[in-house]
Amino acid sequence: MRHYLILMRPLWxxxxxxxxxxxxxxxxxxxxxxxxKGASIALYTFTLGILTVYSVLYGVGTTEMLVQMxxxxxxxxxxxxxxxxxxxxxxxxxxxxxxYHESSIESLLVLPxxxxxxxxGKVTQAFIPMLLLPMLLFFPALIxxxxxxxxxxxxxxxxIPFMIFVTFAPxxxxxxxxxxxxxxxxxxxxxxxxxxVTSIIAIVLVLGFVFYSSTQGSDNGIPGSSMFxxxxxxxxxxGALRFMPASALGTLMLARADSWxxxxxGLGAFAINAAIFGVLLLLSSRLYIPGVLGMKAxxxxxxxxxxxxxxxxxxxxxxxRSIVSKEWKLLLRTPAFFTQTVLSATLLPVMMIGIIIFTLxxxxxTGGFDFSLIALIRLWAGTDLWKESLWIIVMVASGxxxxxxxxxxxxxxxxxxxxxxFSYSKLMPVPIHIQVFAxxxxxxxxxxxxxxxxxxxxxxxxxxxxxxxxxxxxxxxVNAFVIQIVSFYADMVFPVLDWTNEIQAVKNTRGAxxxxxxxxVYIGFVIGVGFLAHALAGGHSLVTAASMFLFALTIAIIxxxxxxxxxxxxxxxxxx
Amino acid sequence: MIEIxxxxxxxxxxxxAVDDLTLxxxxxxxxxxxxxxxxxxxxxxxxxxxxxxxxxGSINVNGYDIEQSPLEAKRRFAFVPDxxxxxxxxxxxxxxxxxxxxxxxxxxxxxxxVEHLTHRFGIxxxxxxxxxxxxxxxxxxxxxVGALLHDPETWILDEPMTGLDPSSSFQLKxxxxxxxxxxxxxxxxxxVLEVAEKVCDRLSVIDDGKLLFVGTMDQLKSRYTANSSLxxxxxxxxxxxxRTATSGNGTW
Numbered sequence: 086m087r088h089y090l091i092l093m094r095p096l097w098x099x100x101x102x103x104x105x106x107x108x109x110x111x112x113x114x115x116x117x118x119x120x121x122k123g124a125s126i127a128l129y130t131f132t133l134g135i136l137t138v139y140s141v142l143y144g145v146g147t148t149e150m151l152v153q154m155x156x157x158x159x160x161x162x163x164x165x166x167x168x169x170x171x172x173x174x175x176x177x178x179x180x181x182x183x184x185y186h187e188s189s190i191e192s193l194l195v196l197p198x199x200x201x202x203x204x205x206g207k208v209t210q211a212f213i214p215m216l217l218l219p220m221l222l223f224f225p226a227l228i229x230x231x232x233x234x235x236x237x238x239x240x241x242x243x244x245i246p247f248m249i250f251v252t253f254a255p256x257x258x259x260x261x262x263x264x265x266x267x268x269x270x271x272x273x274x275x276x277x278x279x280x281x282v283t284s285i286i287a288i289v290l291v292l293g294f295v296f297y298s299s300t301q302g303s304d305n306g307i308p309g310s311s312m313f314x315x316x317x318x319x320x321x322x323x324g325a326l327r328f329m330p331a332s333a334l335g336t337l338m339l340a341r342a343d344s345w346x347x348x349x350x351g352l353g354a355f356a357i358n359a360a361i362f363g364v365l366l367l368l369s370s371r372l373y374i375p376g377v378l379g380m381k382a383x384x385x386x387x388x389x390x391x392x393x394x395x396x397x398x399x400x401x402x403x404x405x406r407s408i409v410s411k412e413w414k415l416l417l418r419t420p421a422f423f424t425q426t427v428l429s430a431t432l433l434p435v436m437m438i439g440i441i442i443f444t445l446x447x448x449x450x451t452g453g454f455d456f457s458l459i460a461l462i463r464l465w466a467g468t469d470l471w472k473e474s475l476w477i478i479v480m481v482a483s484g485x486x487x488x489x490x491x492x493x494x495x496x497x498x499x500x501x502x503x504x505x506x507f508s509y510s511k512l513m514p515v516p517i518h519i520q521v522f523a524x525x526x527x528x529x530x531x532x533x534x535x536x537x538x539x540x541x542x543x544x545x546x547x548x549x550x551x552x553x554x555x556x557x558x559x560x561x562x563v564n565a566f567v568i569q570i571v572s573f574y575a576d577m578v579f580p581v582l583d584w585t586n587e588i589q590a591v592k593n594t595r596g597a598x599x600x601x602x603x604x605x606v607y608i609g610f611v612i613g614v615g616f617l618a619h620a621l622a623g624g625h626s627l628v629t630a631a632s633m634f635l636f637a638l639t640i641a642i643i644x645x646x647x648x649x650x651x652x653x654x655x656x657x658x659x660x661x
Numbered sequence: 662m663i664e665i666x667x668x669x670x671x672x673x674x675x676x677x678a679v680d681d682l683t684l685x686x687x688x689x690x691x692x693x694x695x696x697x698x699x700x701x702x703x704x705x706x707x708x709x710x711x712x713x714x715x716x717x718g719s720i721n722v723n724g725y726d727i728e729q730s731p732l733e734a735k736r737r738f739a740f741v742p743d744x745x746x747x748x749x750x751x752x753x754x755x756x757x758x759x760x761x762x763x764x765x766x767x768x769x770x771x772x773x774x775v776e777h778l779t780h781r782f783g784i785x786x787x788x789x790x791x792x793x794x795x796x797x798x799x800x801x802x803x804x805x806v807g808a809l810l811h812d813p814e815t816w817i818l819d820e821p822m823t824g825l826d827p828s829s830s831f832q833l834k835x836x837x838x839x840x841x842x843x844x845x846x847x848x849x850x851x852x853v854l855e856v857a858e859k860v861c862d863r864l865s866v867i868d869d870g871k872l873l874f875v876g877t878m879d880q881l882k883s884r885y886t887a888n889s890s891l892x893x894x895x896x897x898x899x900x901x902x903x904r905t906a907t908s909g910n911g912t913w
Binding site for chain 2: 277387388389390394395396398402406407414415418419505508512656658660
């Protein structure tokens with residue numbers, strides 16, 4: 086235990102640094118550092134506040150629905166399955182880099198401490214940041230649920246161990262799984278390929294689950310609500326809990342918080358977690374260190390280049406194209422970058438569109454309408470009727486664009502991804518505006534292509550006029566641009582360049598936070614502006630739509646101006 | 662040619678990592694930059710190359726102020742850092758193409774220079790591999806090749822021999838000599854005193870951010886005991902600096 090606590094000192098520092106490390110590198114002058122820390126705290130407080138509000142709204146909405154259905158405990162089932170699901174997804178992505186890819190691992194391995202101490206330290210280091218997301222998403226919702234349903238005081242106290250119980254056990258299991266693969270398979274030791282493939286599988290599985298759940302039962306717009314039957318029960322969730330004993334016991338612990346049985350269930354959940362942790366430690370001494378030592382860098386011996394190949398490979402191109410090409414190569418070849426940017430940017434729109442199409446087809450078949458829903462929508466889009474709902478179209482396109490753009494973190498992490506190699510950017514005799522444009526290109530290109538495809542395909546599918554498609558494209562592009570440019574600006578101001586594993590560059594930066602959480606704030610503002618303008622303009626559709634569009638355009642112009650201003654002095658304020 | 666005038670730099674706002682440094686490095690010479698760990702060598706080199714901002718003073722590289730005309734200055738020098746960090750997921754050839762594009766080197770020139778330099782440093786056969794498979798020394802060689810690709814007037818090298826095998830180290834020293842003999846400038850920092858002694862036309866010793874000595878090897882020896890090795894001179898110089906700092910008075 087003493088060794089563990091000693092080991093945790095630097096690891097804890099690394100964890101904290103993962104959230105706040107960008108500032109020290111921005112300037113070494115004390116005054117500037119203090120200002121940056123203040124800005125950081127304000128940014129964190131703001132985004133955490135927004136996330137809490139969303140979580141509370143989710144908790145209130147779902148609980149009220151379940152109260153009407155008469156089965157309030159189903160909410161606990163939802164959290165008890167949702168949080169471990171999130172843990173499995175992020176656990177894989179968190180455990181692999183922290184356990185195997187950290188540059189500081191070798192310095193730990195030479196220390197005269199038991200392997201179990203190192204693994205306990207590294208597991209803690211991986212688990213705590215991973216716990217934050219399910220905690221942020223579900224904890225406020227649980228409290229809100231408790232207040233609405235009038236749960237006893239013990240419920241509120243037990244929500245904290247509940248969140249740990251339902252997340253730690255799956256995390257430990259996934260860690261054991263990763264260690265076995267790392268130890269015994271050659272495939273896993275090609276670390277890039279392993280991380281890439283496991284991340285893709287995990288994301289696809291979770292998205293598949295989301296897709297499945299969204300196509301079950303009726304959906305009132307609340308995520309997960311379609312899993313509940315009219316009586317409020319959720320057979321799929323209850324079925325899943327059979328395979329998740331810690332979650333099942335944790336759920337009972339909260340559900341029976343008004344009786345002494347809660348202690349028994351709590352102890353049971355604790356015992357399961359402790360047992361899994363014990364197994365993890367026991368196996369770690371056999372699996373972890375040999376796994377780390379057996380790792381090798383990816384890449385096979387490549388054939389030497391012929392003169393012709395070499396000439397082709399060295400063909401000149403402009404500095405801009407060269408930087409863009411380098412960015413794309415690094416995005417596609419670096420697992421952490423790929424999964425957080427390219428994969429999420431392309432999968433989310435595909436999944437959302439898939440859900441909409443599937444729902445439409447299902448409603449067409451089983452909705453009990455005596456007319457074709459798709460034909461009705463086509464009639465609306467194919468004639469001038471859509472112009473009467475112009476503001477709704479602009480609002481939906483704005484929201485969807487912000488959502489898709491927020492998950493596309495190519496621009497929001499463009500500078501942080503450079504890491505220590507940002508020195509190349511400073512050394513290059515290439516004007517900063519060209520470099521900035523090159524950094525923004527992958528994100529903007531992706532968003533442009535996505536919305537081009539979506540606009541054209543929706544226009545064709547709905548037999549709508551090209552004006553309809555153009556409206557969607559322009560509205561979406563401007564709103565997508567807002568998120569890209571604002572989050573890029575955040576990364577310009579608070580870059581994290583001293584990361585030790587690549588996942589830090591795309592997860593723990595201010596730019597990533599602004600992108601993934603700030604989009605919800607932005608969507609809220611767009612909707613707010615929409616309804617305000619609608620009220621003030623007496624329901625005039627064109628005026629309302631124009632107000633929302635101008636709002637987005639104004640932010641885009643201001644953010645672009647700020648980026649150009651910042652770019653001028655960026656190389657002077659970022660010392661590396 | 663590099664002109665450093667009254668340059669100071671502080672990381673914490675309290676202690677100067679480089680303190681009022683003034684130095685002229687002329688064309689046609691190999692200039693060695695010596696000092697113990699934490700003396701301010703890398704900080705100085707990073708300021709010369711524009712990686713770090715200056716708190717005060719000015720630096721001109723080949724007639725261009727690094728803060729006023731950074732692009733012009735950067736086109737005319739090559740910098741090799743002490744840590745061979747490269748884009749790990751680019752192939753060697755992709756890295757060299759990237760550097761060639763950034764410096765606007767035309768096709769035939771870059772092809773011939775890549776061919777020449779990679780053969781000279783013995784990395785031609787691995788150009789098609791990702792740089793993450795390279796050893797420390799191979800990465801160092803790749804960075805050297807990239808740095809020299811645009812045939813810069815001034816070479817600025819931070820501990821360039823670290824990680825190089827004897828053959829590549831010899832090649833580099835020979836190239837440094839050829840470059841200086843062609844009337845161009847080489848500035849390099851090193852801990853290997855024998856290298857400095859054999860290669861440098863002039864050298865400087867820096868400690869605690871302050872310049873302790875600038876001149877030729879002969880001038881250094883004449884100040885101290887004749888026929889001393891550079892190592893003993895260096896230790897004597899740095900030791901004196903420490904004593905001065907401790908007593909709090911007296912300067913060089």
